[in-house]
Amino acid sequence: MAAVEFFHLHAPLGLWIFGFMNLLWLISFKLKNSSIIDIFWGTGFVFAAWFSFLRTLESIGPRDWLILILVTIWGLRLSFYVLWRNTGKGEDFRYAKWRQAAGESWWWKSYFKVYLLQGLIMWVIASPITAVQIPYANDRLTVFDIIGVLIWVVGFFFEVVGDAQLAKFKADPENKGKLLQTGLWRTTRHPNYFGDASQWWGFYLIALASGAWWTFFSPLWMTHFLVNVSGVAMLERTLKVTKPGYQDYVEKTNAFIPWFSKN
Numbered sequence: 001m002a003a004v005e006f007f008h009l010h011a012p013l014g015l016w017i018f019g020f021m022n023l024l025w026l027i028s029f030k031l032k033n034s035s036i037i038d039i040f041w042g043t044g045f046v047f048a049a050w051f052s053f054l055r056t057l058e059s060i061g062p063r064d065w066l067i068l069i070l071v072t073i074w075g076l077r078l079s080f081y082v083l084w085r086n087t088g089k090g091e092d093f094r095y096a097k098w099r100q101a102a103g104e105s106w107w108w109k110s111y112f113k114v115y116l117l118q119g120l121i122m123w124v125i126a127s128p129i130t131a132v133q134i135p136y137a138n139d140r141l142t143v144f145d146i147i148g149v150l151i152w153v154v155g156f157f158f159e160v161v162g163d164a165q166l167a168k169f170k171a172d173p174e175n176k177g178k179l180l181q182t183g184l185w186r187t188t189r190h191p192n193y194f195g196d197a198s199q200w201w202g203f204y205l206i207a208l209a210s211g212a213w214w215t216f217f218s219p220l221w222m223t224h225f226l227v228n229v230s231g232v233a234m235l236e237r238t239l240k241v242t243k244p245g246y247q248d249y250v251e252k253t254n255a256f257i258p259w260f261s262k263n
Contacts, residue, residue: 042078148205155198162191
């Protein structure tokens with residue numbers, strides 16, 4: 001029964017995400033900026049959480065409110081931060097590079113390479129959010145919910161404080177061309193990505209408490225993308241070339257999991 005309810009809730013969400021991505025794709029034409037997808041990445045999951053929540057009002061329980069609040073805080077903060085960071089800076093270098101390589105065909109290639117792909121990823125990764133809110137899910141809060149919230153809080157701290165420390169560092173003209181190696185950035189080269197992944201493991205533990213143990217692929221996939229695809233790996237390929245002394249930083253500081261600096 002739970003599997004049927006999940007399908008009935010998650011399939012329409014996929015249609016909504018499809019429409020959402022098509023709208024963003026059209027807007028990107030007007031702005032000539034495909035990186036707007038980054039701004040709406042977090043907001044997309046907020047909409048997904050509210051979509052499932054509003055479709056199951058007859059069975060709302062404490063866990064439904066818990067996942068809704070945590071996803072909303074995470075997603076809106078991320079979207080507003082990326083909006084603030086990117087305002088006035090044009091298209092992100094990653095998308096600009098793809099646009100240049102594709103030439104005049106970018107208008108349709110971006111549809112598949114950026115919007116449809118990320119829409120599919122969003123739909124799959126949102127599975128724990130949907131699973132928590134299906135009417136037949138176990139809704140009694142357990143120790144897994146508590147652990148999930150604690151892990152989420154740790155992740156939120158690393159993401160928010162890491163972003164704030166980096167923004168403050170970059171705002172000082174004296175730091176131009178330098179590397180931030182203090183605060184959380186002394187314990188991990190990417191505290192914001194670690195924090196993001198941790199929050200998704202927190203979401204998963206809350207889903208696990210509802211009986212949706214099988215949604216483990218969601219945080220695994222999110223962590224994989226943050227570490228090996230669009231996050232750490234992609235950024236470091238650029239930083240190793242553009243930032244003097246970055247190799248020394250690599251040798252003494254963990255890439256992802258926070259730990260003591262080696263000096």
